Amino acid sequence: MPSIEHLTERAPKVSVDELLRGFYPSPRFGDVSFDSYRPDPQQPSQSAAVVKLREFATSVDEPRPSGLRKLFGGGKQDPTRAGIYLDGGFGVGKTHLLASLWHASSGQKAFGTFVEYTNLVGALTFRKTVDALSTYSLVCIDEFELDDPGDTVLMSRLMRELADAGVKLAATSNTLPGSLGDGRFAAEDFQREIQVLADQFEVVRIDGEDYRHRGLPEAPEPLDEASLRERIATYPAGVVAEDDFAELVQHLASVHPSRYRQLLDGVDAVAWHDVKTITEQSVALRFVVLADRLYDRDVPIMASGTTFDHLFTDEMMSGGYLKKYYRAVSRLTALARQGSDVAR
Structure with a gap:
């Protein structure tokens, strides 16, 4: 028998240190490496990316320039480029490679999604976030995307x-850095900020x-209420968080992402x-954001109601936040x- 809890009754209190300790690759990428990445022989750019990232990992572990060396430049990396930016479509292994870079680098380091970093700023303030991350040797940003002028x-x-x-930066995205924000807001009005971002990275x-060309996966049929209750009752031992969907959605507004x-x-x-439908x-x-955290932890979902391919409106699924x-x-x-599968 599972233990039943409710997310709507949880209100986690998290310290600054606890927030920062959460910036590491999800269990899906907990033990990946450059060696475990399998480049497609038909795509030579994949093998080339591994070579580039191995070189970049070496530069991360080099001591930071100081004194005259800092003033006049030092180290193997171009001093005008603080980071490396992996550009490619869904499913080509960008997150695998970014996590491999994180694992291959020593020192204090952070790994999180773009949204997690913007949420971190919201939780700590901008200055405290800069002060905390400035001591790191590497900051990895997965799924880099700009959705509004404020984020830019x-x-x-x-x-x-x-x-x-002196922090080394590494990011992944399916949008070139100079094109971030296109289709979401008046990007031309913020071209200076976008260019500042682009100038930080070697692409x-x-x-x-x-994977976007394959279409949305077919969603399984939702359970009726009686079947859902039976699935919950017969779920293998563990903690099942059972909630009314509307109440959960409302509760999320009271918990910082x-x-x-x-x-x-x-x-x-x-x-x-x-x-x-939301x-x-x-x-x-x-x-x-909740969907991303569930996926990071590989948490199975049982649900009644509408299927997840109808969770968002048609307008949302064709608008500026389509990728999200x-x-x-x-x-x-x-x-x-x-x-x-598990509950059967």
């Missing part, structure tokens, strides 16, 4: 100040089949009653399949 200014300032402090292109990782501590599966953009974007919603639907669907 925020991240350009953060990257610039970290680079000035490494990774070619391969983009930087704490969603801790919100799920000790949870082995989640069960949601009466999933409904119609408000701010609510949807908040739920995307597409990723969330794909991840939630995969976890729902796991929930269906």
